[in-house]
Amino acid sequence: MKRGKGMKFVTDSRVTANRTPNIPKDYSEYPGKxxxxxxxxxxxxxxxxxxxxxxxxxxxxxHPAPLERIADPTDSGYIPLPDWYFLFLYQLLKYEFAAGAYTVMGAVVIPGVAFGALLLVPWLDGGKERRPYKRPIASGLMLFAIVAIIFLTWEAVDDHDWEAAAEQGQIVDDIEIDESAAGYEIYQSQDSCISCHGGDMLGGAAGPSMFESDYDKDEVMDIIINGLNDMPADQFEGTDEELEILAAFIANDGQDPDNGDNGEDEDDNNDANENNE
Missing domain, CATH: 1.20.5 (Single alpha-helices involved in coiled-coils or other helix-helix interfaces)
Structure with missing residues (x-):
């Protein structure tokens, strides 16, 4: 019997006889594209x-990030400013069509449409051209967005009062204020004082720190009654006795002057006793 007699060979048409090598696509077919x-x-x-x-x-x-003093929620005169990459949105909210009753337009609708269109660009523009001048609509909208962002950012920087912002954000030396003193309680009841000088008495956008100048009690009372520079007169709402207590508290750098006097009296008594002995 001959070898292979009676045997049949079955082939599979799904297997190609000639396999092409695994080589990358020839990208020279469309040069530059x-x-x-x-x-x-x-x-x-x-x-x-x-x-x-x-x-x-x-x-x-x-240019490290600048640090400001601790935030004071009672300082109603503080002028906030977002980071530079949000300045164009900050400026947008200043315009009449995007502020006041139309704040939703400036804060939600306009940015939502702009960023939503940016996300939908792959579906809105399916052209294969990569040259900007051959895609006028997409290129025009992108240039308009870039110009608008640059313009709004510039306007926000130009309109902002940087001198006032630097003063309101200055870090001042820590001052230990005696919050149990009567003068501090009187100050907390004066809304007109807090709105300018802050709840911590260290100053705000409209008024300086109450402890930055070396005024005595009489000078502080005169300033509270008659005003000074931009500070209006007759803003204190209280009795003459409360005014005197507050002025003494401010002149004593946020400390109860009675406690200081008592401490000095005790020191004098101790010195006297030592001398007698």
């Missing part, structure tokens, strides 16, 4: 990202 994702495109993206990252790191190290 297509390129390999790895490593060409990914390398370019990494290089651009590295440049921006290094730039932000240099900017952060050369």
């Amino acid at each position: 297509t390129e390999a994702f790895w490593p060409n495109y990914l390398l370019k993206e990494w290089m651009v990202g590295s440049v921006f990252l290094i730039g932000f790191m240099v900017l952060a190290m050369s």
Whole structure:
């Protein structure tokens, strides 16, 4: 019997006889329009990202974030300012069509439409052209958005009162205020004082710290009654006795003057007793 006699060979049509080698696509077919994702495109993206990252790191190290004093919720004169990348939205809320009764338009509707359109760009514009001048609608909208952001940011910086902001945010030396003193309680009952000088008496946007000048009690009383510079007169709501207590408290740098006098009297008595002995 011959070898292989009576045997049949069955082939599978799904298996190709000639397999093509696994080689990358020829991107030279459309020069300037297509390129390999790895490593060409990914390398370019990494290089651009590295440049921006290094730039932000240099900017952060050369201009560190400024620190301000502890926030005072009772300071109604404080002028808030968001970070620089939100200044264009901050400025948008100053316009009539996006403020007041239309705050929702400036805070929700307009930014929502803008950022929503940015997310939908891949579906709204499916063109294969990569040259900006051949995509006038997409390029025009993007240029309009960039110009609007730059303009609003510039307007926010130009309109802001930077001198007042620097004064209201200055870090002052820690002052231990005697909150149990009668003068402090009287001050807390004066809304006109708190609105300008803050609940901690260390100053706000409209008024300076009450302890930055070396006034005596009579001078403090005169300022409270007659005013000084931008400070209006006759703002104190209380009796003459309360005015005198408050003035003495301010002149004594936030300490109860009675406690200080008592302490000095005790020291004098102790010295006298030592001398008698």
